[in-house]
Amino acid sequence: MSSGSMVIKRKPGVAPQALYFLVPAIILVGFVLIFPIIFAFFLSTFKWPLVETENRQFIFVDNYINIFKDKEFWHALYLQIGFILIAIPIELVIGFSVALLFNRSFPFATLIRSLLLLPVFVLPVLSGLTWRLMLQPEYGPLNYLISKLGFKQLTWLADPKLAYTAIIIQDIWRMWPFMFMIIYAGLTTIPKDLIEAAKLDGARFRDRVFKIIIPLLKPTIATALLLRIIDALRIFSEVFIMTEGGPGNATTLLSIYIYRQAFRYFNMGYSSAMAIVLMLISLIIALAIVSKNFEVE
Amino acid sequence: MRKFSVLITLLIATFLIATTINVLVWDDAHTEAVKSLIKVFEKETGIKVNFEMLPSRSVLEKTAIGVSSQKTDYDLVAIDEPFIPQFSDLLLPYDEWPEGSKYKKPSLKVVLPEAFRAAEWKGVIRGLPINGNVYVWMARKDLIEKYQDEFKKEYGYDLGFPDTFDQLIDMAKFFTKKGIYGFGPFTIKSEGATCEAIFMFESFGTSVLELKDGKYKVVLDKEKAVKAIEFYKELLKYSPPGATAYGHSERIAAFNQGKIFTMFQWPAIIPSHENPDESLVAGKILYGPPPAGPEKRVAIRGCWILAIPKASKNKKAAAEFAYWWASKEMGKKLVKAGMTPVREDLLLDPELRSEKPWFVAIFQSMKYAVARPRFEKYPEVSDVIQRYWISAVTGQITPEEAIDKMVEEIKNVLRKYGY
Numbered sequence: 001m002s003s004g005s006m007v008i009k010r011k012p013g014v015a016p017q018a019l020y021f022l023v024p025a026i027i028l029v030g031f032v033l034i035f036p037i038i039f040a041f042f043l044s045t046f047k048w049p050l051v052e053t054e055n056r057q058f059i060f061v062d063n064y065i066n067i068f069k070d071k072e073f074w075h076a077l078y079l080q081i082g083f084i085l086i087a088i089p090i091e092l093v094i095g096f097s098v099a100l101l102f103n104r105s106f107p108f109a110t111l112i113r114s115l116l117l118l119p120v121f122v123l124p125v126l127s128g129l130t131w132r133l134m135l136q137p138e139y140g141p142l143n144y145l146i147s148k149l150g151f152k153q154l155t156w157l158a159d160p161k162l163a164y165t166a167i168i169i170q171d172i173w174r175m176w177p178f179m180f181m182i183i184y185a186g187l188t189t190i191p192k193d194l195i196e197a198a199k200l201d202g203a204r205f206r207d208r209v210f211k212i213i214i215p216l217l218k219p220t221i222a223t224a225l226l227l228r229i230i231d232a233l234r235i236f237s238e239v240f241i242m243t244e245g246g247p248g249n250a251t252t253l254l255s256i257y258i259y260r261q262a263f264r265y266f267n268m269g270y271s272s273a274m275a276i277v278l279m280l281i282s283l284i285i286a287l288a289i290v291s292k293n294f295e296v297e
Numbered sequence: 298m299r300k301f302s303v304l305i306t307l308l309i310a311t312f313l314i315a316t317t318i319n320v321l322v323w324d325d326a327h328t329e330a331v332k333s334l335i336k337v338f339e340k341e342t343g344i345k346v347n348f349e350m351l352p353s354r355s356v357l358e359k360t361a362i363g364v365s366s367q368k369t370d371y372d373l374v375a376i377d378e379p380f381i382p383q384f385s386d387l388l389l390p391y392d393e394w395p396e397g398s399k400y401k402k403p404s405l406k407v408v409l410p411e412a413f414r415a416a417e418w419k420g421v422i423r424g425l426p427i428n429g430n431v432y433v434w435m436a437r438k439d440l441i442e443k444y445q446d447e448f449k450k451e452y453g454y455d456l457g458f459p460d461t462f463d464q465l466i467d468m469a470k471f472f473t474k475k476g477i478y479g480f481g482p483f484t485i486k487s488e489g490a491t492c493e494a495i496f497m498f499e500s501f502g503t504s505v506l507e508l509k510d511g512k513y514k515v516v517l518d519k520e521k522a523v524k525a526i527e528f529y530k531e532l533l534k535y536s537p538p539g540a541t542a543y544g545h546s547e548r549i550a551a552f553n554q555g556k557i558f559t560m561f562q563w564p565a566i567i568p569s570h571e572n573p574d575e576s577l578v579a580g581k582i583l584y585g586p587p588p589a590g591p592e593k594r595v596a597i598r599g600c601w602i603l604a605i606p607k608a609s610k611n612k613k614a615a616a617e618f619a620y621w622w623a624s625k626e627m628g629k630k631l632v633k634a635g636m637t638p639v640r641e642d643l644l645l646d647p648e649l650r651s652e653k654p655w656f657v658a659i660f661q662s663m664k665y666a667v668a669r670p671r672f673e674k675y676p677e678v679s680d681v682i683q684r685y686w687i688s689a690v691t692g693q694i695t696p697e698e699a700i701d702k703m704v705e706e707i708k709n710v711l712r713k714y715g716y
Contacts, residue, residue, distance in 0.1 A: 050361045051383055136547070137539020158484065158542035158691055246486030247542075248688045263358045264676045266383075 037279065044273035050266035063273035073274065075249060076257040079164070083253060084232045087171045091228065092221070094172070095179025100209070102180075103187045117181060119174045128241030131170040132157065135242075157243055160250030167239050167251050171232070179224050186220030187213070222293035226286055233282050254278055316614040317345040318372040321359055323601060324350040326568040327428050328375075330634035331622055337630075338621045342399055344614045353377060353488075360384065369606040372615035377488075378415040378600050379669040379679065381423055388604040391422040395613045400620035403640075407625075411666040412639045415600035418671070424604035425619050428565060429639040431666050432496060432596045433658040434459070435552075435570070436468075436559035438583040440477065459588040462500065462528060465559070469535035472558040479535030481552055481560030485544035486687055491669055491679045494686035496561070496597040497525035499667045500590020505682065505707065506670040513672060513716045515707050519700050524591070526689045526696035533690060541691040553577060561587055563599060564637045567655050584658035586665060596662035597669070600639065674714050681706040 044064070047057040067073050102113055119127070134140050135156035143153040156162045190213065198208050214221075236255040239245070245252035245260065252260070258278065262271035322328045328350050335346050349371075351359060357380055363370035364387055376384055396402055403425065405413055412426040441456050448456035452467050459465040469479025483489040498505065503518040503525075533540055537551055549569055551557050553576035562570070573579040587596050603619045605612050621627055628636070628643045632653065638644055644660045670678055681703055689699030 051364075051387065054366060137542060138537060138547075138551070143539075153538055155539050155541050158539070160693060244486055246684075246687065247691065248486075248684045248693065260680070263361070264680070265674070266361050266676075 037276075040272045040275055040279075043269055044276050046269040048267075048269040050262075050268050059269070063270050064277075066270065067273055067277060072249065072252070072257060073254075076252050076254045079250075079252065080233065080254040082164075083168060083171070083235070084229055087168045087175075088225065088228050088232060090172050091176040091179045092225065094176040095181075095224070096183050096221075098176075098180045099184040099187055100213075102184060113184070117177045120177045120181070122174060124174075124235075124237040125241055127170060127174050128238035131166065131173075131238070132242045135166055158247055160247055163243050163247060163251050167242055170238055170242065171235065174238070175228065175231075178228065182220060182224040182227075183217065186217045190216050219293055222289050226289045229285050229289075230282050233278060233285075315343055315345050316611055317347060318611045318614045318618060319347045319349070319370060320373045320615075320618065321349045321351070321356060321363070321371045322375040323353045323356050323377070325565050326635035327565055327637050330631045330636040333634050334627070334630060337627075338618060342614075342617055342621070344617060346618060364606045365608065367608055369608040371606065372609040372611040373619060374604050374606065375427070375601045376424065376604050378598065378602065379488075379671065379675045381416065381418050381602065382671055382673045382675065384604070385418045385421075385423050387606055387608070388423045389607050389609075389612065391416065391424060394425075394605060394616045394619075397617050397620040398613075400617060400624050402616070402620055403623045407640050407642060408623075409639055409641055409644070409660070409663045411598065411663045412600050414666075415598055415668065416602040424602035425623055426600045426639045427603050427619075427623060428601050428637045429644060429659045429663060430563050430565050430599040430601065430637065431659060431662045432492070432561045432587055432598075433564060433567075433655055433662050434559065434585045434587045435562050435567070435655070435658075436583050437477075437555075437578060437581055439578075439581040440472065440558055441583060444471070444475065458583075458585040459559075461588050462590050465588050466528075466531060466535075468559060469532060473535040477555075478537045478540075478551070478557050479559065480532045481548040481557040482529070482533055482536050482540050482543050482690075483545075483548060484533075484541050484687055484691060485547075486683050487544060488679065488683075489544065490683040490687055492597045492599065493529070493561075494525075494682050495667065495669050496587070496595060497529055497590070498522055499595040499597075500587075500592065501525040501528070502590070502592030504670075506672055506678065508671070513711055515704050515711070517700065517704055517707075519697070519704075521592070522700045522703075523696040526686070526699065529690045530692070530696075564655055564659050567637075568635050571655075582654075584655040586658060586661040594665045595667045596665045598663070598666035599669075674710060677710045678707055681710065 045058060045060050047059045047062070049055065098116065102109060122130075134142050137143055137153055137155045137158075140156075142156070147153050154162060156166045194212060194216075195208060198212055203211070234255055235253060236259065239251055239253055239256055240259070243251040245256040254274070255278070258271050258274045261267045261274065322331075328348075332348050332350065335348055339345055349359075356375060357377070360371070360374050360376065361384075364374060364384070366387055369387075376388075381388075394402060405422075408426055409429060411431075412429060413422060416422050416424050416426045445456050448468075448471055451471065454464070456468065456471075459468055465480075471479070473479045483493045495505065498517065498521070501521045501524050503516070503521040505515065505517050507514050507516040536543070537556055539547070543551075545566065548557070548560060549566065552560060553570060555577045567584075570576050570582060571579045587594065603622065605615045605619075609615055622631070623640070625640060625642055628638050628640055629646070629649070632638055632643060632649050637659070638656075641660070643649060644656045646656075650656050669675070672678055685694075685699040685703040685706075688694045689696045694702075
């Protein structure tokens with residue numbers, strides 16, 4: 001076993017009767033989880049304009065071939081990956097730093113910790129709407145502050161680069177407490193004696209963080225990253241409310257593009273094919289993280 | 298006791314026998330007005346109405362999901378005019394609508410002819426136009442009166458209805474100098490941006506698509522389209538800060554707060570400008586048809602039609618409801634509750650005209666109505682238009698580059714679908 005990996009021990013000799021009790025759950029999961037995936041894959045092999053139900057044509061892998069030729073798909077994927085690579089590391093750093101700060105006792109710590117979690121509980125639609133209003137060029141509070149500081153007011157959601165930045169800022173604001181929550185829970189499991197011993201041995205704060213805390217938290221961080229990446233790949237409502245993918249295609253992330261193909265252009269087969277590709281990307285990322293950070297004995 | 302049982306049985310029987318229709322419509326002051334009077338219809342006809350109101354975009358999605366040639370979740374659906382070609386095969390032609398039992402089937406003559414054109418696709422009228430939605434010009438009447446002399450002294454003509462686009466610019470410039478923004482644009486990525494683009498292109502004498510001998514052709518004239526973009530960019534100079542991200546809510550708020558002198562507006566939205574609870578400028582607005590562009594005077598049209606899906610099992614009841622909605626007698630009541638009519642007799646009714654001064658403007662504007670491209674795959678074409686129009690007017694790319702890309706991508710859409 002490599003250091004810092006979580007070991008999942010499989011107990012030998014599970015009673016076969018236990019499997020019977022699992023059957024209802026397996027059926028339910030199969031219906032809720034597996035059936036939609038199979039159905040989406042089935043749809044992805046058809047050319048199916050939603051308003052022409054009778055004109056469904058079996059085209060096998062043509063939709064997948066078209067995806068590779070579709071410039072807008074690649075642009076949306078590029079934006080989506082950029083979004084993940086920028087937002088999630090920042091959320092991790094903030095979440096980790098705040099978790100370290102809160103890993104000690106001080107007055108009202110419990111209350112402040114609970115308050116910090118509030119953004120995670122805000123509905124994505126509400127978050128998008130709030131940020132849209134906050135970024136409003138004329139009466140948005142953010143521009144008011146900017147103008148009070150003597151800078152020119154910005155048209156956040158009308159400028160492609162600023163709009164992309166804005167959706168990333170919104171995501172960081174809403175989701176860093178999620179990182180904080182998971183990492184803080186991980187921190188509380190690290191034995192205090194270990195840290196005390198390191199202190200007595202003269203380890204500096206930086207050494208304690210990088211040589212003790214982070215290696216011990218590796219599985220926790222991996223779990224947080226995994227959950228966030230999967231969540232970020234599905235991001236939709238906030239972006240839709242803030243920009244609808246605009247200006248131009250500046251914030252058309254993959255989920256927005258899939259929605260547009262499905263419910264604006266009514267290309268159900270093509271959008272299903274893209275949804276399957278998105279799911280495969282999530283699976284590959286999940287497998288990579290799990291295989292690197294978790295070990296099954 | 299026996300009488301009570303009979304009464305209960307009768308009530309249950311009536312409930313079971315009564316026809317129920319499912320109606321899907323957009324959500325604004327117009328449909329709110331209809332909803333407020335549905336009980337009247339139900340009482341008179343015994344037909345129960347499930348009236349579902351949704352934002353425009355969701356109406357389209359729900360129609361696509363809920364209506365097919367074999368079955369339908371709705372007996373009557375409202376469809377925005379550019380999407381009629383997409384759904385046309387699923388809709389019962391208006392000629393085949395059953396006659397009403399209590400309300401008369403409206404003759405084509407009572408509705409503004411341009412509005413009926415909105416309901417037409419491939420020579421067949423696919424439904425009943427129900428709202429007279431066409432761009433009207435609106436401006437602050439109080440400011441016109443206040444600055445009349447000063448404006449005339451500076452520009453040499455009366456301040457009032459702008460007759461041309463040049464006069465519109467003059468007015469926008471004049472009021473911006475006075476600290477009131479000259480124009481309220483529409484610049485966020487949505488159907489509103491397509492409308493603004495088509496309105497400008499047509500005013501400068503060019504269209505986007507043309508159907509010739511059964512084939513679609515991109516006919517956008519680059520020189521004219523570039524001029525249209527440049528004109529709009531000029532208007533944006535006299536617009537409020539942040540005008541490059543202006544959608545319905547932003548422009549309604551700015552106009553209602555008295556920050557804007559003029560803009561083009563959909564009649565369906567005007568009730569919110571004229572509502573004193575929502576607007577500081579209620580009762581101070583002048584309405585008219587849009588000014589003439591360098592090539593012609595046009596007004597972009599956005600009528601909704603009521604359509605009966607061919608698969609509906611309650612066609613007669615659905616038609617009855619549509620006839621009630623479109624009737625003159627109910628129209629008078631509905632207009633008072635906030636409806637924008639499409640009937641000529643209602644738009645020109647002297648009593649209603651005095652209460653709703655924009656009705657005459659609707660009637661006048663409708664004469665110059667132009668449609669967005671009519672095409673089965675319109676949403677994709679609209680998306681391309683929005684993207685490059687906004688990129689160009691907000692200065693992200695040059696007008697020339699925008700038009701080149703717009704033309705190229707619309708051609709790609711045509712190719713993709715084998716046109």
